[in-house]
Amino acid sequence: MSDLLKVTGLAKDFGRKKVLRDLSFTLEPGRVYGFLGRNGEGKTTLARILMGVIPATRGALLFKGEPITYGSSIYKRGIGYIPEDSFFYGGMRVAEFLAFNSRFYPRWDAARVRSTFESLGFDRRARIQTLSRGQKLQLGFVAAVGAAPDLLVLDDPTSGLDVPTRRDFLRGIIRDLAERGTAVLFATHMVHELERVVDHLYILHGGRLILDRGFEDIKTLSRRVRLRFDGEAPDKLPLEGVLSLRREPGLLEAIVFPWDEAAESKLRSLSLTDIEVEPLSLEDIFEGFVGSSPAQPEVK
Amino acid sequence: MIPIDPTSFIPLYEQVKSGLRREIALGSYKPGSPLPSIRDLAAALLINPNTVARAYGELERDGLITTRKGRGCFVSEDFGTLPGKDTVKRLDGIFETAVREARKTGAEPSEIRKVFEDRLRSVFAEPGKRRTS
Numbered sequence: 001m002s003d004l005l006k007v008t009g010l011a012k013d014f015g016r017k018k019v020l021r022d023l024s025f026t027l028e029p030g031r032v033y034g035f036l037g038r039n040g041e042g043k044t045t046l047a048r049i050l051m052g053v054i055p056a057t058r059g060a061l062l063f064k065g066e067p068i069t070y071g072s073s074i075y076k077r078g079i080g081y082i083p084e085d086s087f088f089y090g091g092m093r094v095a096e097f098l099a100f101n102s103r104f105y106p107r108w109d110a111a112r113v114r115s116t117f118e119s120l121g122f123d124r125r126a127r128i129q130t131l132s133r134g135q136k137l138q139l140g141f142v143a144a145v146g147a148a149p150d151l152l153v154l155d156d157p158t159s160g161l162d163v164p165t166r167r168d169f170l171r172g173i174i175r176d177l178a179e180r181g182t183a184v185l186f187a188t189h190m191v192h193e194l195e196r197v198v199d200h201l202y203i204l205h206g207g208r209l210i211l212d213r214g215f216e217d218i219k220t221l222s223r224r225v226r227l228r229f230d231g232e233a234p235d236k237l238p239l240e241g242v243l244s245l246r247r248e249p250g251l252l253e254a255i256v257f258p259w260d261e262a263a264e265s266k267l268r269s270l271s272l273t274d275i276e277v278e279p280l281s282l283e284d285i286f287e288g289f290v291g292s293s294p295a296q297p298e299v300k
Numbered sequence: 301m302i303p304i305d306p307t308s309f310i311p312l313y314e315q316v317k318s319g320l321r322r323e324i325a326l327g328s329y330k331p332g333s334p335l336p337s338i339r340d341l342a343a344a345l346l347i348n349p350n351t352v353a354r355a356y357g358e359l360e361r362d363g364l365i366t367t368r369k370g371r372g373c374f375v376s377e378d379f380g381t382l383p384g385k386d387t388v389k390r391l392d393g394i395f396e397t398a399v400r401e402a403r404k405t406g407a408e409p410s411e412i413r414k415v416f417e418d419r420l421r422s423v424f425a426e427p428g429k430r431r432t433s
Contacts, residue, residue: 032348171343178339178349195306197348219309277406279309 003062004029004151004183005050010059011207012045019045021207023059027183029150034194034215035187036286037204043187044084046204047155050185051081064150076105080149080182082140084156090129094139097128098146105147113146116172134165141169145176152176154186158193166193173197195282205290221258222285226251227267228274238270239263243288255280255288304345310404312347316355318397324364324375325393335365335373 003026010023019042027033037043048054050061055070068074075081092100098117102108117124120138122131131139137157144152152173158166170193176182177197188194194201201218203211211218227233233252236245241263246253256263259277267275280288302319304312323329335341338356342349356373359365365373402412 031350167346170346174343174346174349175339178342192306196304196312196346199348199350216311219311281307283307 002028004064005185006060006062008060010046010049010061011057012042012049012054013057018207020049020057023204023207023209025202025209025212027151027185029183030177030181031199032177032184032186032197034198034201035185035204036189036191036194036201037187038189038290041204042207043189043204044155047081047083047153047185047187050153051075051079076147078107078148078150080144080147080152082137082144082152082154082157084159090127092128093124094122094126094128094131095124097139098143101143101146107148109146109148112148113142116142116145134161134168137161137165137169138172141172145172148180149182151183151185154184154188156188156190159188159190170197191282191286198282201282203286203289211289218257218285219279219282221260222280222288223256223259224253224278224280224284225256225267226253226274226276226278227270227272230271230273234270238266244291255284255291257285257288302345304347306347310401312351313354313358314401316341316345316347316352317358318401320355320359321364321397322394325397329375331375332377333375334371335375337372 005027007026008024010020011018012020023046025033035043035046045054049056050063050068052068052070052072052074061068063074063079064077066074066077089097089100098113102110102113120135120142122135122138128136128139140157154173158169161169173184174197177184184197186194186198198215201211201213201215202209227237229250229252231250233247233250235247236242237252237254239254239256241257241259243255243257264277302316302323304315304319306312308315320329320335329335335356336344338349338352342352345352356365356367360367360373364376366376367373399412402415407415
């Protein structure tokens with residue numbers, strides 16, 4: 001039972017809108033899990049269900065073997081949450097806010113909060129509404145790690161912040177990961193921070209996880225191929241895993257996952273004038289999976 | 301400083317490994333001297349500590365570094381006694397890494413040689429030659 005979190009068949013409807021259709025995944029300690037999805041794909045919904053803030057329509061969630069249900073206070077035993085929009089009580093002072101949080105969490109680590117907070121260098125007596133968005137994020141981070149969580153749920157917390165602020169935030173997460181072996185569920189639609197830290201990647205699309213794979217595999221197995229033809233380019237490629245296909249006179253450009261030598265030799269057996277194969281960044285991979293192509297393949 | 305390019309398809313742990321190899325070959329870390337802790341290097345490079353731990357683990361297996369319980373990682377003492385002190389050996393250490401990385405791009409030797417020679421020319425054409433950093 002080394003799974004920290006086990007989610008099985010999770011679904012969430014809002015009225016007739018099916019936001020999450022069928023999600024199953026497990027998280028282990030000490031690893032960073034990226035949940036990539038466009039805006040509106042249900043990342044925040046997933047985070048809120050995990051925190052017991054809203055009920056799931058179907059499915060089971062187990063955190064350290066115990067069920068997470070709507071309204072349960074399981075988060076107190078070890079889930080930290082940093083949402084996109086801080087829900088802080090603006091009129092509260094910084095110190096009051098931390099004291100307020102400390103009462104919710106039995107494992108509150110006051111010494112750690114003090115030392116983390118001191119490194120930030122802003123006034124404990126400041127009212128939260130006077131803080132910048134970056135400072136609110138830092139405060140949210142202090143409160144989240146103060147709870148000494150086993151799992152840290154990040155719901156696009158750096159969205160809209162400048163690069164130095166985002167990097168400082170990421171550095172804090174990295175230190176926490178190294179010191180405490182926290183598992184991190186990092187939901188975002190922005191790839192740049194994720195690309196530096198992600199161990200395992202999920203892509204959320206159409207209410208399902210269309211990709212569930214170790215990040216290194218993903219990088220090794222995805223390619224953009226450009227094929228040139230003497231005459232007309234064919235309508236499609238004799239390959240599994242063509243995620244997207246762009247066609248121009250005499251040219252086909254495809255994003256392929258999973259890519260291997262067999263795929264390459266299949267393509268080379270076509271009557272081509274030229275073939276180019278290049279690796280992809282996470283940004284390209286993400287676009288390949290959720291891009292505008294009408295039929296979405298399901299890859300598992 | 302170890303260059304990290306998260307968009308490269310070279311896995312990050314390989315980038316850390318080759319970066320450390322280069323720093324050690326260049327003498328930035330001397331035989332027997334301590335290496336940054338996993339936590340500090342991860343925070344400095346803004347990458348996952350698991351990635352740094354993996355790079356350290358593989359370098360240890362290669363005998364380049366050693367771990368002392370509770371004290372962290374060190375450049376192996378006998379690294380300096382390996383034939384590596386003269387310039388040729390140092391260059392060999394640098395280029396072995398570079399060529400291995402280059403091969404992973406799928407480039408042919410002729411292409412790698414061309415890029416290398418272009419770079420060699422352009423660097424030596426700079427006023428005030430670039431020295432080891």
